[in-house]
Amino acid sequence: MTVAVDQVAVTSAPKPRGFQITPGRIGLYAFLIISALFFLIPLLIVFNTSLKPMDEIRAGDIFDLPIDPSFAAWAEAWTSACTGRNCEGIRVGFWNSVKILVPSVIFSILIAAINGYALAQWRFKGSELILGALMLGAFIPYQVILYPMVRILSTVGLYGSLPGIIVVHIIFGLPVLTLIFRNFYSGIPIELIKAARIDGAGFFRIFFSIMLPMSTNILIVALILQVTGIWNDYLLGLIFAGRENLPMTVQLNNIVGSVTGERTFNVDMAATMLTALPPLIVYFLSGRYFVRGITAGAVKG
Amino acid sequence: MVGALGRNLTSKAVLTPTIIAMTVCFYGCMAWTIYVSFTRSGMLPNYDLVGLAQYDRLWGDNRWHVSFANMFIFGVLFITGALALGTLLAVLIDTKVRMEGAFRTIFLYPLSMSFIVTGLAWRWFLDPTDGLQSFVRSLGWETFEFDWLVDRDMAIYTIVIAAIWQGSGLIMAIMLAGLRSIDRDVWxxxxMDGIPTWRAYVSVILPQLQPLVITCVVLLAITVVKSFDLVVALTNGGPGFASDLPAKFVVDAAFERANIGQASAAAVMMLMAVIAALAPYFYLVRRRS
Known part of the structure; x- marks a missing residue:
């Protein structure tokens, strides 16, 4: 189809020329390159600054390349960056985020997959209503729910704990994930289930031996959505995780916001890079799945 | 053979925890917040109804006025900006450019990062003493000024810029998928009619993608109402409360100023904003089907 587009350009303005270098084409590339710079510069500056020592930062400009690039600030950010008087580095937040992420991702995907399968293939009176309620739930702003949720979790003794924040992530992930799985399993012909049922397979047997092996693609999409979403979460971690379990994003903001002593921009920026890196790696590894993951719930729902 | 009732029982049993969680945590909490917004609640919830007193007080609060107005400034500029830039990039990429994959990757990567990271990166870049302003001055343009970050009237626009930076890639990806799905015959x-390419995009192709545009607007509108992390990292609502947004107002009211009544009333206003953003969408979806 892109070929057709180009032919249109050629036929609508036919000019005797060997190459396709037209002013329009140059303008197009110029705009794309300027846009690319707009998207790259903020992160490149953070990266650039994280490689410089402090005296070089004070003397020079943000665009100056480091004279002697070094990851010293990264090491300092990892092991001894300070939040107030606590100087244990951003690794504390990193490991907290990992501890929150792993169970949240596994349980939310497992529960949502089984829910989606039940809603798609084992319908009953009222299952459409549940689906509608889930879908609307995805649109409620967190702020409407936060305070009463804090009270509920305090009542059951989970507020400010690791299990507490994990439960919160699982619950808040349910609507979108369930919709994604439900849409996926709706596409699988019901005859398949019927045949399995005649052979005597039950709800879980069919799910684990037939459905799950067919779900690789949608599992990858869900995985990307949850890993980046939970890693990047700030608000839920801030409110529900408690002082001991603050995720990396919250700790990063605290480190940068701490004004004890001299500002160490290189350490702040190294800490920022370290926080940005895990989802960036997921992004670069996942390619086209990433877009599907980000848009799946919203566009299809 | 298991009977019809038995089969459904497994499905129902599996869904029961989800139904309970949804009912209690989403709808129950929402109902609680709505109810509390009509009560005398202050530091602690209090269940005496006082009508619209909390809302009266909320709309008498200058900080709330600024937050609410900011949501509209931010919303209009961010949605138009991201939609325009994202669509333009999608159209340009669609015209058979070299290194398409590289451009796509660059335009989309900010989406994978936390709003905290985005906010901090832009805070440093726009910082008047260390960032862009001092760089341009060092090049010799001594009077160059770009201090929106610390300017009461302009701070909200830095949030718009950072949000467009983060969000345009998503619009590009959605619109590009749409452009690629257009039927060859349309082109x-x-x-055959001799319509110039740009004209074909404006009058024929983009109008066909209207459902996608509506989806994008809804996605962006929800981002606007939910925007919290970005403000916290970029301006922290400042200078003063000049760049505050409702999402931050509610969290501050509930967890810092400990005013549950005000937090609830403001949260209900956020809910109304989401409903206002979604209503036209559901209306269109219903009319089409």
Whole structure:
């Protein structure tokens, strides 16, 4: 189809020329390159600054390349960056985020997959209503729910704990994930289930031996959505995780916001890079799945 | 053979925890917040109804006025900006450019990062003493000024810029998928009629993508109402409360100023904003089907 587009350009303005270098084409590339710079510069500056020592930062400009690039600030950010008087580095937040992420991702995907399968293939009176309620739930702003949720979790003794924040992530992930799985399993012909049922397979047997092996693609999409979403979460971690379990994003903001002593921009920026890196790696590894993951719930729902 | 009732029982049993969680945590909490917004609640919830007193007080609060107005400034500029830039990039990429994959990757990567990271990166870049302003001055343009970050009237626009930076890639990806799904014959028809490419995009192709545009607007509108992390990292609502947004107002009211009544009333206003953003969408979806 892109070929057709180009032919249109050629036929609508036919000019005797060997190459396709037209002013329009140059303008197009110029705009794309300027846009690319707009998207790259903020992160490149953070990266650039994280490689410089402090005296070089004070003397020079943000665009100056480091004279002697070094990851010293990264090491300092990892092991001894300070939040107030606590100087244990951003690794504390990193490991907290990992501890929150792993169970949240596994349980939310497992529960949502089984829910989606039940809603798609084992319908009953009222299952459409549940689906509608889930879908609307995805649109409620967190702020409407936060305070009463804090009270509920305090009542059951989970507020400010690791299990507490994990439960919160699982619950808040349910609507979108369930919709994604439900849409996926709706596409699988019901005859398949019927045949399995005649052979005597039950709800879980069919799910684990037939459905799950067919779900690789949608599992990858869900995985990307949850890993980046939970890693990047700030608000839920801030409110529900408690002082001991603050995720990396919250700790990063605290480190940068701490004004004890001299500002160490290189350490702040190294800490920022370290926080940005895990989802960036997921992004670069996942390619086209990433877009599907980000848009799946919203566009299809 | 298991009977119809038995089969459904497993499905129902599996869904029961989800139904309970949804009912209690989403709808129950929402109902609680709505109810509390009509009560005398202050530091602690209090269940005496006082009508619209909390809302009266909320709308008498200058900080709330600024937050609410900011949501509209931010919303209009961010949605138009991201939609325009994202669509333009999608159209340009669609015209058979070299290194398409590289451009796509660059335009989309900010989406994978936390709003905290985005906010901090832009805070440093726009910082008047260390960032862009001092760089341009060091090049010799001594009077160059770009201090929106610390300017009461302009701070909200830095949030718009950072949000467009983060969000345009998503619009590009959605619109590009749409452009690629346009029927070859449509292009052939415009070619036969001798319509210039740009004209074909404006009058024929983009109007066909209207459902996608509506989806994008809804996605962006929800981002606007939910925007919290970005403000916290970029301006922290400042200078003063000049760049505050409702999402931050509610969290501050509930967890810092400990005013549950005000937090609830403001949260209900956020809910109304989401409903206002979604209503036209559901109306269109219903009318089409």
């Amino acid at each position: 052939k028809a415009t070619k």
